[in-house]
Each structure stands twice: as structure tokens, then as C-alpha cells.
Amino acid sequence: MQIAATITEIRALVSQARKAGRTVGFVPTMGALHAGHVALIQAAVEQCDFVVVSLFVNPTQFGPGEDFEKYPRPLDQDLALCRAHGADAVFAPGRTEMYPRQNLTWVSVEKVSEPLCGRFRPGHFRGVATVCTKLFSIVGPDLAFFGQKDAQQVAVIQRMVADLNLPLEIVVCPTVREPDGLALSSRNQYLSPQERKEATVIYRALCRAAGLIRAGETDVAKITEQMHEVLRQVPALRIEYASVADAESLAELRQARGRVLVAVAGRLGSTRLIDNVVVDVGAH
Numbered sequence: 001m002q003i004a005a006t007i008t009e010i011r012a013l014v015s016q017a018r019k020a021g022r023t024v025g026f027v028p029t030m031g032a033l034h035a036g037h038v039a040l041i042q043a044a045v046e047q048c049d050f051v052v053v054s055l056f057v058n059p060t061q062f063g064p065g066e067d068f069e070k071y072p073r074p075l076d077q078d079l080a081l082c083r084a085h086g087a088d089a090v091f092a093p094g095r096t097e098m099y100p101r102q103n104l105t106w107v108s109v110e111k112v113s114e115p116l117c118g119r120f121r122p123g124h125f126r127g128v129a130t131v132c133t134k135l136f137s138i139v140g141p142d143l144a145f146f147g148q149k150d151a152q153q154v155a156v157i158q159r160m161v162a163d164l165n166l167p168l169e170i171v172v173c174p175t176v177r178e179p180d181g182l183a184l185s186s187r188n189q190y191l192s193p194q195e196r197k198e199a200t201v202i203y204r205a206l207c208r209a210a211g212l213i214r215a216g217e218t219d220v221a222k223i224t225e226q227m228h229e230v231l232r233q234v235p236a237l238r239i240e241y242a243s244v245a246d247a248e249s250l251a252e253l254r255q256a257r258g259r260v261l262v263a264v265a266g267r268l269g270s271t272r273l274i275d276n277v278v279v280d281v282g283a284h
């Protein structure tokens with residue numbers, strides 16, 4: 001596995017692979033890798049000949065007062081995981097390699113970025129869309145792999161790729177969970193043992209909603225009330241939203257129909273947690 005810290009180096013590695021006729025898969029991450037990231041790497045290794053993983057804690061997607069400084073950066077461990085799971089190259093640039101000057105050019109995806117997390121993290125998706133555009137332009141992959149765990153990020157990136165005719169395909173991989181249902185996240189390591197136990201309430205609330213929808217309930221007011229009933233079991237959870245939305249446009253629904261995104265975000269102590277499930281109402 002080769003490690004590139006500069007744009008010139010990673011471009012040279014990818015161009016060599018392309019000359020050898022290999023297809024290129026790309027897994028963008030912020031590092032602190034866990035089994036959720038590993039599933040993306042494995043999917044990329046299965047579907048592509050040459051797999052690039054990026055490790056970059058992107059400052060432009062963090063708001064003031066968020067956890068940019070304390071975000072974990074276990075580089076050696078991350079490199080070992082990438083190597084063990086068959087990545088061909090890692091792109092691990094420093095901050096000034098990616099942002100050598102004041103950034104004046106931004107990619108903003110309207111509407112899809114606005115509800116859900118967009119209301120609580122202003123500027124977040126602009127940072128995500130901008131860094132992904134830069135990374136896609138640097139790496140030039142055929143396929144890029146994203147996790148369903150970050151459903152709004154997926155919707156934003158898919159819309160951006162479609163609107164800007166970017167020459168790659170987005171592959172979405174299922175959310176990887178702990179045995180008790182908690183979605184894996186690099187931020188879970190911030191949780192105290194007590195908070196770690198309480199954090200499972202989010203998935204329980206999502207399952208309550210999904211169960212109701214699968215049983216034929218379409219009234220979103222009733223579904224969200226049921227989610228809140230579950231979430232109230234943990235008074236320490238400061239709920240940001242418990243939402244039922246269209247899975248593609250992310251528009252809030254009054255009646256559950258089509259592909260429905262059920263999503264929850266909240267804070268336990270200083271840790272922000274998000275999770276979601278998608279229910280295809282037409283299929284039941």
C-alpha cells in the first residue's frame with residue numbers, strides 16, 4: 001500500500017493505475033476508522049481494481065465551537081486498517097495541502113442541505129460538498145463509496161454529482177451497527193460508559209417508527225410522537241430532530257409514502273449523534 005501526503009503524489013499513483021487499465025475506487029474519510037469505514041473499503045476492493053482511501057479531517061465542515069480540534073487522529077492505526085483490508089493507496093494530506101490559501105470557491109447544494117442537520121450545523125454541507133469536489137477532482141475515481149449512516153450527506157453528494165455532471169458514480173453502503181444497534185461512529189469514543197448505554201435509544205426510536213410504517217401507519221405526526229415517546233426514556237438526550245422525510249429530496253412529509261427516511265439527531269453530553277433508517281413504503 002502506498003501513502004501519499006501530496007496532491008502530486010496521489011495523482012501520480014492513480015495515473016499509473018489507470019495506465020495499467022485499472023478501475024479506481026475511492027473512499028473519503030476523516031480517519032479514526034472503524035468497521036463502518038472498513039465495510040466501505042471492502043466494497044471498494046470488491047468493485048474496483050485500485051482503491052484509494054483518504055484520511056483528512058476537513059476543517060471547512062466544522063462550525064465554530066465544534067470538535068475539529070479534538071477529533072481523533074490515530075494515523076498509524078488507520079494506515080494499518082487500510083493496509084489490512086486491501087487499500088492500494090492512502091491519501092493523507094495536511095491542512096495546507098488541501099487549503100493552501102483562503103478558500104474563495106465553495107460548492108453549495110441548495111434545498112437538500114437545508115433541513116435536518118443543515119438547520120443545526122450551518123455551513124457543514126457546504127464544507128462537505130466543497131471538500132468532496134476537491135477530492136473527486138484530485139483522485140478522479142470511477143466509483144466513490146459513502147455510508148448510509150450519513151443519509152443527508154449521501155443526498156447532498158448525489159445531487160451535487162448529478163447537477164455538476166461529475167464523471168463518477170456514488171455507491172451507498174449500509175450502516176454498520178454495534179450488536180445493540182448503535183451506529184458505529186468515530187464520535188462514539190467521546191461517550192462515557194453511561195452515555196454509551198443511553199445512546200442505543202436512538203436506534204430503538206428509529207425501529208419503533210420503522211415498525212409502525214411497515215405496519216401501515218402513514219400519519220407522520222403519530223409516527224414522530226411515538227419516536228419521541230421512546231427518546232424520552234433518556235432525559236439526558238437533547239433531541240435536535242426526529243424526522244420523517246422523503247429519502248431523496250429530504251422534504252418533511254405529512255404522510256409516509258415512497259422511500260421514507262426516518263432520521264434522529266441529538267446530543268448526549270458534548271457528543272452529537274445521528275442515525276437513520278430508510279423504509280420503502282411501496283414495498284409493504
Ligand code: AMP
Binds near residue numbers: 040176
Ligand atoms: P467520516 O470519517 O465520519 O467522515 O465517514 C466517512 C465515511 O464513512 C462516510 O461515507 C460515512 O457515511 C461512512 N460511515 C461512517 N460511519 C458509518 C457506519 N456506521 N456504517 C457505514 N458507513 C459509515
